[in-house]
Amino acid sequence: MQTDLQPVIDAAMRSAKPAELAPGKVYSLVTPDGRAHRIDLTGPEFTGIPARKSGTTVVRDVDSFLAYFDKHGDFASEVYADVENRTITAVLDAHETETPRWGGHRLELRLRPTSAWSAWMHADNKLMSQSQFAEHIEDNLVDLVEPDSATMLELAQSMEVSTSAEFQSSQRLDSGARKFSYIEEQTGKAGHKGDITIPATLILALRPFEGSEAYRVTARFKYRLDRQEGALKLGFKIERPADILASAFEDIRTLVADGIPEHIAVLNGAPARS
Template sequence: MTIETTDNVRSLVAVAQQAAAPVALETGKYHVLRTGDGIRTVDLTGPDHTGIPARKSGTTTVRDAVSFAAYFTKHADPDTEVYADADRLTVTAVLDAHTADTARWSGHRLTLGLRKTESWAQWLELDGRLMQQEQFAEFLEDHLPELLEPSAAEMLEIAQSIQGATKVEWQNSTRLASGQRQFQYVETTQAKAGQRGQLTVPETFVIGLVPFEGSAGYQLTARFRYRIGKDGGLALGYKLERPGDVIRKAFADVVEKVGADIEQPIMNGTPA
């Protein structure tokens, strides 16, 4: 019978402990391990282990051309595709679009979603609608900064004249040689019953509006509209001339600005 020395026993224990010690596996790599049951493969390359997504994905929406260019410059590559859709008023970049030889995910996108300004929406909301005198006058007063011709001061005077002629009976209107329209009225208040007066307004006026947030401003012509009711009341309004053309021009200018900041061509349409 062989008796192991104390030193030999200690050496065997140390070897056994070293063999049983756990081995740290490096993340981001594949590992092949020999176990009692055979060979086992361990995949530590996924995002759960590395903390890094497998690929870029998702759609980022920006509101102006400058923001579009900033994000685009950071993430685009030579095979990125860009589309402009005039119906939806959007510019979309497929940042990981297919290459000529290789299919890619096409799941990382950037969209310029233009947002119409509040002033544009307010002018379009009342376009072609007739309003009571006070409502129309208040609308002009609220939008003085957008009134270009006649000047805001002149339009304010017109608005105040409209407000001051509420208790009257409107009789007729005449188009003057200057292009203005003159309305005749008779006072109906007890103190001034029968006193005649007149209100002169321009046939057309020019406004300046910014259609989209962050875009340039554009001029529009508006035509005064009116109706004298059978009861002698006066309804006033305006009709914008071809606002759709202004929107299309504004969108085209935004697309042109986007194109000036990137190298890729901009295609007309929408991505798949």
């Protein structure tokens, strides 16, 4: 109870029959000196109920976004899709047509990349040693579609075996794959010859964001053969990753639009700062 009201309440209690003042109401009292006073007990400090909903709740997938929106949204709520930041924000207490509202209760779908997407993007367009490349393939076999994981595991193992070999030449095959020939010196014996065939491309199935579907991703093999040292460097280049992210975000935006009431449009942009 507010301290500046206490003398008024004390005087009122002395001049009237004892009565309990209920929180959530407004009282008018006249003290013995003839002065009228207004006692407002509707504030949150008296009722224990906040004056309004406020704050921003962050979720990570569409289902969570729609569940929270269904609980707190209303006919005047607004939804914004920010393509640049890849966020979808709902202003749950947005302004009505004629009546302004606080706009301080918000819901944000803040997308996070999956660990698989991050792993491939971290190695994108980087040349690695044979052992490093083989390790990357072995760690991410589950993402491979074509060639399949068994074929790529065999290739990775052959790379690990030939790390001490000297690569002498490369040949492009009709399929687009490239064959690297090497010779591995053995003490007291003639050098052991062999070759490794690297496919031209990898086809991956990756989920760009947590909660999103998997997308077909193409990675083109890159290589560098140092003929003086006989060292082979390998890598890959993901084709148009920004386009894949844009498509994944647009699909998520569509899921949100389909899940909220039909009269609420998903606007392209960001809401005003609260």
